[in-house]
Amino acid sequence: MKSDYKGIWVFAEQENGRLHPTVLELLAKSKELQKHNGEKITAVLLGADVSALADTLFAYGADAVLLCENEVLRSYSARPYQQALTQLAEKYKPSIILYGATPLGRDLAPRLMVALDTGLTADAIDLGFDEDGVFYQTTPGYGGKILAHIVILERRPQMATVHPQICAPIEPIPGASGELIKETLCVEPDCAYEVLETRAAEKTGESLTEAKVVVAGGRGVKTEEELAMLRELAGLLGGQLASSRPLVDNGMLPHDRQIGQSGATVSPELMLNVAISGSVQYQLGMQKAKCIVAINQSEDAPIYDIAHVGAVTDYKKLLPALIEEIKARKK
Amino acid sequence: MKILVFVKQVPDTDDVKLDPKTGNLRRDGVKSMMNPMDANAIEAALQLREKHGGSVCVVTMGLPMATEVQKKALGMGCDEAFLLSDRPFGGADTLATSYTLAKAAEKIGGYDLLLFGRLATDGDTAQTGPAVAAQLGIPQISFASSIEVEDGWVCCDRDLGDTVQRVRAKLPAAVIVNGGINKPRYATPINIMRAQKKPRTVWTAADLGCDMAKIGTPGSPSSTKKVFEPEKRNTDTRYLTGSPEEMAKALADLLENEHLL
Numbered sequence: 001m002k003s004d005y006k007g008i009w010v011f012a013e014q015e016n017g018r019l020h021p022t023v024l025e026l027l028a029k030s031k032e033l034q035k036h037n038g039e040k041i042t043a044v045l046l047g048a049d050v051s052a053l054a055d056t057l058f059a060y061g062a063d064a065v066l067l068c069e070n071e072v073l074r075s076y077s078a079r080p081y082q083q084a085l086t087q088l089a090e091k092y093k094p095s096i097i098l099y100g101a102t103p104l105g106r107d108l109a110p111r112l113m114v115a116l117d118t119g120l121t122a123d124a125i126d127l128g129f130d131e132d133g134v135f136y137q138t139t140p141g142y143g144g145k146i147l148a149h150i151v152i153l154e155r156r157p158q159m160a161t162v163h164p165q166i167c168a169p170i171e172p173i174p175g176a177s178g179e180l181i182k183e184t185l186c187v188e189p190d191c192a193y194e195v196l197e198t199r200a201a202e203k204t205g206e207s208l209t210e211a212k213v214v215v216a217g218g219r220g221v222k223t224e225e226e227l228a229m230l231r232e233l234a235g236l237l238g239g240q241l242a243s244s245r246p247l248v249d250n251g252m253l254p255h256d257r258q259i260g261q262s263g264a265t266v267s268p269e270l271m272l273n274v275a276i277s278g279s280v281q282y283q284l285g286m287q288k289a290k291c292i293v294a295i296n297q298s299e300d301a302p303i304y305d306i307a308h309v310g311a312v313t314d315y316k317k318l319l320p321a322l323i324e325e326i327k328a329r330k331k
Numbered sequence: 332m333k334i335l336v337f338v339k340q341v342p343d344t345d346d347v348k349l350d351p352k353t354g355n356l357r358r359d360g361v362k363s364m365m366n367p368m369d370a371n372a373i374e375a376a377l378q379l380r381e382k383h384g385g386s387v388c389v390v391t392m393g394l395p396m397a398t399e400v401q402k403k404a405l406g407m408g409c410d411e412a413f414l415l416s417d418r419p420f421g422g423a424d425t426l427a428t429s430y431t432l433a434k435a436a437e438k439i440g441g442y443d444l445l446l447f448g449r450l451a452t453d454g455d456t457a458q459t460g461p462a463v464a465a466q467l468g469i470p471q472i473s474f475a476s477s478i479e480v481e482d483g484w485v486c487c488d489r490d491l492g493d494t495v496q497r498v499r500a501k502l503p504a505a506v507i508v509n510g511g512i513n514k515p516r517y518a519t520p521i522n523i524m525r526a527q528k529k530p531r532t533v534w535t536a537a538d539l540g541c542d543m544a545k546i547g548t549p550g551s552p553s554s555t556k557k558v559f560e561p562e563k564r565n566t567d568t569r570y571l572t573g574s575p576e577e578m579a580k581a582l583a584d585l586l587e588n589e590h591l592l
Contacts (some may be wrong), residue, residue, distance in 0.1 A: 078461070078471060103491045107473045110458040113426055114465035119552030120425065122456035136556060141454070148555045155552040192501035193470040196486075201495050213591060237591060248510055249367035249452065255490075255511045262450065262457075270591055280561055281455070291589060293582065294568075305563045309585060311571045311578045321579035329583055329592060 005095040005156035008033055011085070012045040012057055012065075013104055015076070019053055022100030024169035026162055027061040029127055030098065031170060036129045039095065042066050042181075046084055048074035054180055059172040064179040066092070072187045076104055079190045082111040087185055089116055094157050096135060098127075101161035109161050119152035121160040123261060125284065137162075140261065140280035145302060147280060163261060163284070208257070208264045213239025213272070214289070216259055218282075219246040220275025220296070220315065227252060229319045230274055236326050242266070244282045260285035274315045278303025295319075332385035332480065334376040335436055336446045337463070338369040338404055340397040341453040365400045368448030370407070370515035372508050375478050376446050377408045377516070383480055385443075386410045390435050392420060392428060398531070405526035406518030413439065417535040419547045425454075427550035429462030434539040436467060444485060445505040449474070460507035470500040473507040 008030045013020040023043070030041045043062040045053060047069060054065040066088060072080050089097065089112070097112070099105035101123040113120035126138035136149040137160045152158040208214060215234040221227050227247070234241040241257065248258045259266055261281035271289030276282065278294070278301055286292070287306055294307035295315045304310050311318055343364040376387040389404040391397045392415040401412040415435055423431065436442055445467075447460035457473075464471035475487040476495070485504050489496040490511075500506075536546055544550060571578040586592045 082465065103474055106457055107461060107471070110425065110429075110461035111465035113458065114429060114462050117426070120458060121553060122425070122458050130556070134556065141558070145560065147559055147561050149557040150553050151556040152553045190470065192504070193498065195496055195498050197497040199495050201490065201493055237586070245452070251510070251514050255509060262455065269589060270586070293585075302561070304568050306566055307568050308566060309571065310568045311582070313575055313578060317575035318578055321576045322582055325579045325583040326586070326592060329587070
């Protein structure tokens, strides 16, 4: 019976005893949901030697912390974590479980979907209750020009991975406390999975997130020659070359150059968008830029909804002129 | 080594609009294509076959027209194609999809490795690979940016953004590959022609022995309640006018004013 399921769970992702920042955002979002359904917010903390994190979770809005410490759970691997969470969810029957849409969350949550035989919404950018009192998750769909409210009507728990940074953590309440529930579980180690090494990622270019100027190309950039224009312009401005998804999909640029929901989030002084239509997913990655310039031949392109400056023209004519103009002024 | 690659057919456009009358998506006239990252999974499978021998089967759930995607996969070099196509499969969310794909993997049988692309451009969920692994009770490696097989283990780098993890999983296992893992080979028209002779099988829900309550709409806990276009934000966009040269001058002025030159 779905009425047997009560409570909002936040999966308290931690690594080496440090909480992932998204956990605090999920707690803040849960506080909003709680205003509607009045249900208890429980942070579910798995690991070994992580009990000190409970106070942080209380300070940021958890009413309860469900703590499960086990040597097998010290570092993450999918199947033991799946086992542990499945046992806990079957015992406590929460109505909602939220995970950060982090690499770990996106690795783990689909396995819980299967184990608990319920729904899981991917990478939600908003959560709430609609006019019928139904819990919904907002996701961009179909290339991102459209938003959808996804609902899980009959099965419980209702689960979602939630995009990082969709809301700010609450102001922490110093000394806040709550109910600490300790669970001892029997979890088998995964003998068929092994982490051999963890190292810092090599970057193919300077970090996009630090860039002052970003020049990004979209679907309208078809050839290496056209891309070279963008690269030259980025170079002249001391900026970084980036793209929306099509140029990464077709292999013209590596994934670490991609801006948007499934790529980097940037906030440069100048964000120059070349032949980019501006899907919801893309906008999520660059809407905090100080000055947004769009060059797109289609005046209906959604990028113009957030652009401060627009040039409805063929970039293949505008960019060469702009490059010449900048070179002339630099002399 | 027997490798199954799961491939999806997606619309070849970002330009999907809502029908103002019905509120439904307008799909008429929209061409379809192989999901780009699935081509990376096929390429990874073909490279492993070149090194270790064995076979590569491509599995697709979709409408009968998804055979076009399968022909491309066979043209790239896959050995055999399985299409799961049946009206009751329709309306599947990722849970029902993962159940159906897992049933197909079981029916094909004898697999060592399941390969998936990181995400599909039309749904973006990236849930299918891990969910199929869970259905089959096998380990998974997601976000793989490299792949090797040695002594019954698959070994990958996982690209986690700031860090790279080197992991290994014992076969049979599922690996979900990133777009950057390789550059997929091109299926030339002549190879697609030649691949016409390769075996292609179509399976229905009954062929797979599916529990009808676990497929399609009945097997899908999640559903779309409302679809809408995002609110237009009211920024006062300043539109540049004139020739490209005049626009270039205006943009250069802007850059100068912002001290970016």
